[in-house]
Every structure is written in C-alpha cells, then in structure tokens.
Amino acid sequence: MTTLACIIRPSVPPARIVPLARAVEAAGIDEIWLWEDCFQTGGISTAGVILAATERVRVGIGVLPTPLRNVALTAMEIATIEGMFPGRLIPGIGHGVQPWMAQVGAKAASPLTLMREYSTTLRALLAGERxxxxxxxxxxxxxxxxxxxxxxxxxxxxxxxxxxxxxxxEVGDGVVLEGSVGLPGLPAVLEHLAAGRAAAGREDDAFPVIQFVSGGTGPDAAARLRAELTAWGRDVPDDTAMAGYAVWGDAGAIADGVRRFGTAGADTVAIQPTEDDPDLERLAAVLGEAQALLRQA
Incomplete structure (x- = not known):
C-alpha cells in the first residue's frame, strides 16, 4: 500500500507546528514530512520537537541541505534523535537551493561531488564506523x-x-522527489534511479520513492492549487493537467489521487498544502479519512 503523508511547510509559524503535528497524528496519518528552506524553520529542531510531542508518527525531513552542515554534525544530530525515538526519523539530504547556498557562503562548485562524499560518509558514521x-x-x-x-x-x-x-x-537509501516531477515526469525519473542502482549493484536494496504532491480540500481547493502551481511554472490549464501534479477534493478523491501516484511508482505520497490553505487541521482530518480508505483497499 502506498503511504500517505502530510507535509508541514516551513512557512507555518513555529508556534503552530506542535498543535498541527498532533492533529495529523490524531487523524491517523503515519508520516509527517518537513522542508528546510532558508531562512525559515530548522529541519532537525522541528523534527525533534514533533517527535517529542507525538507518540507514533514518523517524521521525514525533505531535505537537509548538505552544504550547510558538516557531515559529522549531521550524523550526531541524526544519531541523537534516533537514540531517543528509534525508527521514527527519516532524514533526507539534498544539494540545497543553489542561490540560497550562495547567499550563506556555502555553495559547492560541484554539488554532485559533495553529495557523493557526504552521503557515503554519513552512512558510514551512522553505521558506527570510524x-x-x-x-x-x-x-x-x-x-x-x-x-x-x-x-x-x-x-x-x-x-x-x-x-x-x-x-x-547509487548512494541513497531512497529518493525524495519535489512536486515539479509529477506524474508526467515519474517514468523518466524511475529509469534514471534504476540506472544508478544497477551501476552500484544495489538493485535488490530497499529504495522507497517519496513523491511530494500538492493537495487540498474544500470548495476553493482547485483554484488555490491551480494558482500556486501556475506560479511555480507548471502548465495546468485544466483539471486533467492539474491531476498530474495535485490531488484535491474529499477523502475519496484524494485517496484516488494517491493511488494514481502509487500505481506510477511512488511508495510515499506526501501531500503538500498550498501556502494559503485556510484550515490545515481540516486538511489533516480529510487526509486521515483518505488514509483509512487506502487501508481498506
């Protein structure tokens, strides 16, 4: 079954994060995913607080920018949280948004080289190696x-x-895909991932595909989603085109949308509210109902 997750965007004020995370857990959703955008809420600190304030929900960070942190510090942070809340943290890493990395003096001339070195070293440290x-x-x-x-x-x-x-x-224990991929881009993405896994001889390793997908509920959901997707450069002139990048409507419609992405190859569909969503707790409740429908299938 495809996992349905809820994203808490970094634009949510820090004071609202714990109540919202508790609402997501109460709705029956298994995972919360976070962004780490400059210069909003921190991924590690937010994840730790959510884990302490909840009982069972897993928290994914999508993602920690590698240029911002020494790899030893990242390993220390992950190991500390794992020791407190075993199996509940999913720490994703990424290149970071390059203009932001330049803004803080951390831009790497070769992000690919950095990622290869960083991910390999991080996995070794977390495995207890010297x-x-x-x-x-x-x-x-x-x-x-x-x-x-x-x-x-x-x-x-x-x-x-x-x-x-x-x-x-080659080097990841899964992949985090931003919303720009959508259904249209997923087949090519999976081919590239498979090529990398084959080159590393990792075809048999577990490799979850985490896909961020815009979502919403309520009478104005479609309009809000279309406006945000258009602002991000997506071509979504009608509902058919928008269905390649978003899910919206009642619990049944959202569950159907999650199934579409699951059938296309996503193992986790993390629903990303619009920045102007008027009622995030209501969205969490509807996502919980959609999760129940997915479990019944």
Missing part, C-alpha cells in the same frame, strides 16, 4: 560517533536532474 577521509569537500580524521544508532537509519537523497537521480540511485 572514518578517515580526505575528499574535495568532506574531510574527517579518525571520527566515530560515541552513540551510533542501534539499527540502520535509511537516508534518502533528493534529486531532480538526470545526473542527480542516477547518483541518488
């Missing part, structure tokens, strides 16, 4: 975590272009 490495970007001298996770912590990688997607297939 690491010495001297790469172009990642340099560690005899580093090991005092409190490595007791079990494996999958680290998915965000990717968009063909080279990044192939690299995600």
């Amino acid at each position: 690491v010495t490495t001297s790469g172009r970007y990642v340099r560690l001298d005899d580093v090991a975590l005092d409190w490595p996770p007791a079990g494996a912590v999958p680290v998915p990688v965000a990717a968009t272009g063909p080279k990044s997607l192939r690299l995600a297939g």
Whole structure:
C-alpha cells in the first residue's frame, strides 16, 4: 500500500507546528514530512520537537541541505534523535537551493561531488564506523560517533536532474522527489534511479520513492492549487493537467489521487498544502479519512 503523508511547510509559524503535528497524528496519518528552506524553520529542531510531542508518527525531513552542515554534525544530530525515538526519523539530504547556498557562503562548485562524499560518509558514521577521509569537500580524521544508532537509519537523497537521480540511485537509501516531477515526469525519473542502482549493484536494496504532491480540500481547493502551481511554472490549464501534479477534493478523491501516484511508482505520497490553505487541521482530518480508505483497499 502506498503511504500517505502530510507535509508541514516551513512557512507555518513555529508556534503552530506542535498543535498541527498532533492533529495529523490524531487523524491517523503515519508520516509527517518537513522542508528546510532558508531562512525559515530548522529541519532537525522541528523534527525533534514533533517527535517529542507525538507518540507514533514518523517524521521525514525533505531535505537537509548538505552544504550547510558538516557531515559529522549531521550524523550526531541524526544519531541523537534516533537514540531517543528509534525508527521514527527519516532524514533526507539534498544539494540545497543553489542561490540560497550562495547567499550563506556555502555553495559547492560541484554539488554532485559533495553529495557523493557526504552521503557515503554519513552512512558510514551512522553505521558506527570510524572514518578517515580526505575528499574535495568532506574531510574527517579518525571520527566515530560515541552513540551510533542501534539499527540502520535509511537516508534518502533528493534529486531532480538526470545526473542527480542516477547518483541518488547509487548512494541513497531512497529518493525524495519535489512536486515539479509529477506524474508526467515519474517514468523518466524511475529509469534514471534504476540506472544508478544497477551501476552500484544495489538493485535488490530497499529504495522507497517519496513523491511530494500538492493537495487540498474544500470548495476553493482547485483554484488555490491551480494558482500556486501556475506560479511555480507548471502548465495546468485544466483539471486533467492539474491531476498530474495535485490531488484535491474529499477523502475519496484524494485517496484516488494517491493511488494514481502509487500505481506510477511512488511508495510515499506526501501531500503538500498550498501556502494559503485556510484550515490545515481540516486538511489533516480529510487526509486521515483518505488514509483509512487506502487501508481498506
């Protein structure tokens, strides 16, 4: 069954995050996903607070920008949360939005090289290994975590272009796909991922595909979604075109939309509200009803 998740966007004020996360969990949804956008809420801090304020929901971070953090610090943060809340954190990593990385003086000349070095080193540290490495970007001298996770912590990688997607297939424990991929782009994405996995001999490894999909409910949902998708450069002149990038309507319609993405190859469909959604708690409740319908199928 395709997992239905709810995204809490970083534009949500920090004071609202815990009540909203509790509403998502109460609705019966299994996963909450976060963005980390400059210069809004922090991914690690937000994830930790949500996990402490809830009982069972898993929290995915989609994603932590690798140029912003030393890999040892990222490993420390992930291992600490995993030690407190085993199996409930899904820490995704990505290149970061390049203009923002330049704005903070952290832009890498070769994001692909950075990702290869970073992801390989992060996985080794989380596995309890002692690491010495001297790469172009990642340099560690005899580093090991005092409190490595007791079990494996999958680290998915965000990717968009063909080279990044192939690299995600090689070094990631899954992939996080932003909403621009949609149903039209998913077949090519899966081909690039498969090529990367084959090159690394990882065809048999678990590799979840996490797809962000715009969503909403209520009488104005379609209009809000169309306006936001159009502003982001999507060509959605009618409902048929918009259905390639969004799900909306009542619980049944949303469940049908999630099934479409699941059939196309997404393992997790993370519903992304519009920034102007007037009632996020109502959306969480409808997503919970859609989740119940998916479980019945």
